[in-house]
Amino acid sequence: MSSKHATPEKRPSMNPGGVTGSGPEPGLMVVQWEPMIPEDYAGPDFKYIVRYKAKGETEWTEEPVNKNKNKFEVRSDVLFQEYDIEVVSENAVGRSTATPESVTGFSGESEPTAAPSDVKVDVLNSDTIEISWTDVPADSVNGKIQGYRAYYSIVIAANSEEMYECNASPCIVAGLQPFSTYSLQLAVFNGKGAGPKSDPEEFIMPEGKPSAVNDLEVKASSDRILATWEKPDNPNGVLTGYDLIHERMMGLVVENNITIEIPDPDQTRQIIENLKPDTKYKITVKARTSAGAGEKVWAETSTRPEGKPVVPAKPVFKEIGTVSMNVSYELPLEGPGADYISIKYYKKGEDKSKAKTTETIDIFEEDAIHVKNLSPNTKYLFQVIAKNDDGSTPGEWDEAKTIGTGAQAAGFKVEAWFVILIVIIILLLLILLIICVLKSQKGGKYNVSDKEQQLKGDIESTPLKDEGGFEEFQPRDGNLDDNAPLTQGSHPSLNESEAGSSETDSVKEYAEGGTGKFNEEGSFIGQYGDRKTRPPDEGQDGAAYSTFV
Incomplete structure (x- = not known):
């Protein structure tokens, strides 16, 4: 049978550790600590006592905190207020017997408000x-x-x-x-x-030394080296030129160190001459400003062996025209090298003795020769001749043909024919449009009274027979006699009607579409008028005089 033993109550023997005081926001300090385990409470009604006072003050402020919490907030009107902080443990018997640790804490900061x-x-x-x-x-x-x-x-x-x-x-x-x-x-x-x-x-900031030049490249013949480069990315001042140093490498020994000063900052190539054939050289380039020479960049190469140039390859043809073309070349990379190049050429089918030779170019200066004064649409044979101080070596012949004059004009002829076709189509469309407009206007309506006024105003100048009417009455002796017969040329319809004709017949003929006696408007106004008997001022109503029915 087990028995229970009660631990006597007493004051805590320790205080919480890890006490800090920090300010997460302006005017606020948060006091935190590590919580104690229940075995260390040593009695009932356990709690924490947070003690704090502002720097310079003598009185402490104390706040009890539940045993289940491990932080406490202190509000302040002062930004970044410094505090002395203590956290003490306490139960129903009393406060801890241990001396609390005092730490310094601060309320929250805010951004500075003044500039230096x-x-x-x-x-x-x-x-x-x-x-x-x-x-x-x-x-x-x-x-x-x-x-x-x-x-x-x-x-x-x-x-x-x-x-x-x-x-x-x-x-x-x-x-x-x-x-x-x-x-x-x-x-x-x-x-x-x-x-x-x-x-x-x-x-x-004053000028400084420039950075290294870019893309240094070297190319050698038997006794010359061409060095090319690009300006530095950071000149750090005004470029005043370059220093080019070439050194002869005899194994690990450097001999004949020579510096070439280039005063033009835009010159980014240099030919080094009078070198020893079949020898290794080190080329170094540095850019300069008023502050001095900058970083160096170097490259190594070897000159070609001594002797006449190796046989060059066949010519390369570029930009062939009607009377000219550019002829380039390719040189072998091994053996004695060439310094200069020329092109020999003649028309295919002619005697080779008539071949012409172009001017000589430096291979370090140009990569093609412009051959001119050729004939259009003609085949030529070309040959590359490589040269140096030891002699010249011709290459193989190769054929190329100039462009004919017709080849250049062909495109224009096709284009001109196409333009002419388009113009013809446009003209035909315009003619068709005009015809459609005219047909749409034919048979249009107009005012009958306006037509009669036009006829009335022009009746004396226009013969009736020209308008499809009757001929003018002509008396036999110039005197009008009602009983006298009409002249030979007058219409019988005025005096001698056809058999069976009458006024009714005339109306019937008009109704049935007979138009022999009427104009296209169905009117006979102006067809029977006698211009000799019509009053000159009578023109408002042509019907008053223009019918004899």
């Missing part, structure tokens, strides 16, 4: 400066100063700002771009962030 003043920049060399300033007032820091940030950028370069952190004045900043104008601003920063920047300070 009296900022000065001293240029030490082409890429280094020294910055000095007057510190900001302590009450404007709103926290703990962690340092100063120097923001600098090249004035004419977008997105070039860089930042360097300084601990105190003065501060050395290196690695700037030579021969550039900079703008610099300074700001103090704490745990919350950086404050306002100072007014910009501009300064100019």
Whole structure:
């Protein structure tokens, strides 16, 4: 049978550890600690007592905290207020017998509100400066100063700002771009962030030594070397030229070190002459500014053996025209090398003795020869001749044909024919359109009374027989006699009607479509009028005189 034993109650013998006080936001301090295990409570009603006082004060503020919590918040109107902090354990018997650990804590920080003043920049060399300033007032820091940030950028370069952190004045900043104008601003920063920047300070970095040239290449003949390169990416000033150094390599021994000064910064090629055949050389190039020579770049090559040039390959034909073409060449990479090239050529079918030779070119200066004064549409034979100080060597003949004059005009003829066809089609369409417009206007309606007015106004100048009417009445002796017979040429319809004819017949004929006595409007106005008896001022109503029915 087991028995229970009760542990006597007593005060705690320890206090919580890991006490801290930090400010996650302005005016707030959070006190935290590591919670104690129940076995260390040593009695009932266990709790924590948080004690704190602002720096410089004598009275402590105490706050009880439930045993299940391990943090407590302290509010303050002062930014980055410094506090002394203690956390003590307590139960129903009393407080801990252990002496609490006192730590320092701070309420939350805020960004600084003042910028450094009296900022000065001293240029030490082409890429280094020294910055000095007057510190900001302590009450404007709103926290703990962690340092100063120097923001600098090249004035004419977008997105070039860089930042360097300084601990105190003065501060050395290196690695700037030579021969550039900079703008610099300074700001103090704490745990919350950086404050306002100072007014910009501009300064100019002096010229520096240039960076290395780019793409150095070397090509050799028997006694010459051609070196080519590109300008440096960062001249760091105004380029004043280049230094080219060639050295003869005899195993591991360097002999005959010679420097060629090139004063033109735009010259990026140099021919080195009078070299020893079949020898290894080291070529070094450095760019220069007023600050001196920059980084060096070097390449190695060997000159070709002595002797007449090796037989060149067949010519290469480029840009063939009607009367000219460009002829290039390919030279062997082994054996004695050529320094110069010329082209020999003649018309196919002619005697080879009539062959012509072009001017001689330097292989380090040009890579093709322009052969001119050729005949169109003609085959020619060409030959490359390689030369050096030891002699010349001809290559194999090869054939090429100039372009005929018709070949160049063919495209134009086809184009002209096409344009003519388009013009003809457009004209036919225009003619068809005009015909359609005319047909749409034919048979249009017009006012009958307007037509009669036109006939009335022009009746004396237009013979009736021309309008499809009757001939004019002519009396036999010039005197009008009602009983006298009509002249031979008059129509009998006025005096002697056809058998069976009558007024009714005339109306019937009109109704049935007879148009022999009427115009296309169905009117006979003006067809029977007697211009000799019509009053001259009578023109408003032609029907009053124009019918004899």
